[in-house]
Amino acid sequence: MLKLAILYGLVGAATPAANLDGYVKVMNDAQSLKATYSVTRIGGTGVEYVVELSKPNFIKLDSPSQLVVADGANITTYDKSAKTYFKKPQTKEDLAELFNSDEMTLWSPFFTGKGFKDLATTSGGTKTRKGMSLSVVNGEFKSGKKANFFLDDKNVARQLEFVYPDGEKARILVDTKEVALSGDAMTADQFAFKAPEGARELTKEEMLSDKWYTDLDEAKKVASSSKRILMIDFYADW
Secondary structure, eight states: OOOOEEEEOSOOOOOOOSSSHHHHHHHHHOSEEEEEEEEEETTSOOEEEEEEEETTTEEEEEOSSEEEEEOSSEEEEEETTTTEEEEEEOOHHHHHHTTSSTTTGGGTHHHHOOOOTTEEEEEEEEEEETTEEEEEEEEEETTSOEEEEEEOTTSOEEEEEEEOTTSSSOEEEEEEEEEEEESSOOOGGGGOOOOOTTOEEOOHHHHHTTOOOSOHHHHHHHHHHHTOOOOOOOOOOO
């Protein structure tokens, strides 16, 4: 059985890498992960996150605005300000969707054991950040968005910087404060969602009431199941 229990703090010098193979392997070998990190749009205020992952399919993502829990059977999203939550059956597609945001991209190899889709990488040498010598891997997606990874000497990404080509979001920095990887999986009860006192569960109709659909067939099914009128908005460039 794999025995891996590492708490990442200050580390020594890193070896420059041209790809993310080492990082993907470390994530694939681990059975559980817990990380505390911040996501900051340059010039803005950082948002703090705590993420817990455990194989085969458990997730807990906690932020100031919401808590997302995947317990293997359901995915529950709790809105902290509204004190409401919505629960839906957990699927592989929905689980993968959670990692599509800038806030979660860094952890996406944990469950898949694969690299980052459509990302071409090159070595960026080494840089010193927060007292650590980190190996830099520069990546660019087909969309033109750049993703620069900063790896420690154990091939764990400590920072991830996004640079958007259109300048709309400018630069976003994902900065880990602590990353703990283990060769032991967490137990299912650690991912059981417990509704806070006074919280209310939303119905499917309430949850979907303000969503706009781009798939007509999907919209028809939802309108039919919730007995609502379907409105179609379309246009042409001419």
